[in-house]
Amino acid sequence: MYDEREAWLRAIQSKDARFDGHFVTGVTSTGIYCRPSCPARSPHPRNVRFFVTAAAAQLAGFRACKRCLPGASPGSPDWDVRGDAVARAVRLIDDGLVDREGVTGLAARLGYSARQVQRMLQEGTGAGPLALARTRRAQTARTLLEATELPLTDVAFAAGFASLRSFNATMRAIYDATPSELRRTSRGHGPRHDGGLTFVDLTLPVRQPFCACNVFGHLIGTAIDGVETFHDGTYHRTLRLPGGHGVVSLRPATRGVEARIGVSDIVQLPTALARVRRLLDLDADPVAVDDALADDPLLAPLVHAHPGRRVPRGVDGDEIAFRILLGQQVSTAAARTHGARLVRAVGTPVETGIPGLDHLFPTADAVAGAPDEALAYPAARRDTIRRLAGALADGDLDLSVGADRDAARAGLASLRGIGPWTVEMIAMRGLGDPDAFPATDLGVVRAAEELGVDLTARSAAWRPWRSYATQHLWALTPHAVNSIPGHPGCQEQP
Secondary structure (H helix, E strand, C coil): CHHHHHHHHHHHHCCCHHHECCEEEEECCCCEEECCCCCCCCCCHHHEEEECCHHHHHHCCCEECCCCCHHHCCCCCHHHHCCCHHHHHHHHHHCCHHHHHHHHHHHHHHCCCHHHHHHHHHHHHCCCHHHHHHHHHHHHHHHHHHHECCCHHHHHHHCCCCCHHHHHHHHHHHHCCCHHHHHCCCCCECCEEECCEEEEEEEEECCCCCEHHHHHHHHHHCCCCECEEEECCEEEEEEEECCEEEEEEEEECCCEEEEEEEECCHHHHHHHHHHHHHHCCCCCCHHHHHHHHHCCCCCHHHHHHCCCECCCCCCCHHHHHHHHHHCCCCCHHHHHHHHHHHHHHHCEECCCCCCCECEECCCHHHHHCCCHHHCCCCHHHHHHHHHHHHHHHHCCCCCCCCCCHHHHHHHHHCCCCCCHHHHHHHHHHCCCCCCCCCCCCHHHHHHHHHHCCCHHHHHHHHCCCHHHHHHHHHCCCCCHHHCCCCCCCCCCCC
């Protein structure tokens, strides 16, 4: 944190929005903390303290700035890029694990004692797990207060607070305002209820530049009937959540992503939000990625043509793994057919109120017990899918948001029938590894032929951003996954 002080001072003096989410600035003369791009007058360097998390600033006694709203900036990309235990813990907290299972549950998932987890997070983020979870709840609550007209009680419990008293006390401590005072700036609408779900409309902040074409195009082009659909310029999909289910409708907007999220239990809303952000890779740092990739003259024209490409990820690591296996050595259309057959056979039926969305993608247990007719493949492929399902169902393999990426790669590679391409694809889209590189992928091979280079050797210079380089390489081959149907600016290839 302190090694970056000079660079961070320059960032706040220039109001550089690229650093929003990377750190927050505590101003000792005012007692508030801000995002780097705060429009207020830059503080004197002697009055500045830097924190890598908002939770750390709050523990130091600083309140959130009412002008720049630091909680409304995209999340830090560091926790997705890093694969260490601290980053895994932050991802799990963001997914709501501490609210569901407490610090002991978090420690068990990480394989450490609760005391070790407390120490690691304190050293790595400046705050312990409870403080990080508290900040997550407060930020969610403020978003709901300002973007919706949900009753205050619903906001409190949706954000994960156990009582109205703790909700009121936390909001006053962090924002120096009561929930009612924060609500006065609301421009939102009341919740809508349909199909047993409660819907809210939000705009998800995105670090710019944001090229929506490939990430939305991939999700639309590979959509599985029953679980996903695309119509009227909007991508829709169902969500399996820890305490129920939900549905999300997404479309790119000028400065973010417009989202309508419906959940069967309002308490599940923060987890749904976190998973949607991961799905679209919204917390990536596109400037850092593009700058690194553009250093290679081979990639520079591709990056300059479409800056801000994201990696199409998933809302659930298990689901992505099955989908990648279902799509091995078949066309995109065939993969969708196989996926829809499996969903109809063993997926969970749900009511969503949205035409075409009536199932959750099946669990590992359900896939393990799927009949042969639901897996219309040669016996060897069926056996591979069932081996994967068994490993996931038994807990021998972890592909969750908090998974140890190295252990997951090793576990996948140890399963008969799963080769390097599958491991890299699951690492990229399921585990969120920014440096996965499926060198034998057909799209990558075709790009290598078109560019006339050996990409396996060349790609070493692209680390740790090879997942993003892959998105640019895929775009060299005309394919439906590279564009959003009818969306301006997506049709042109670099």
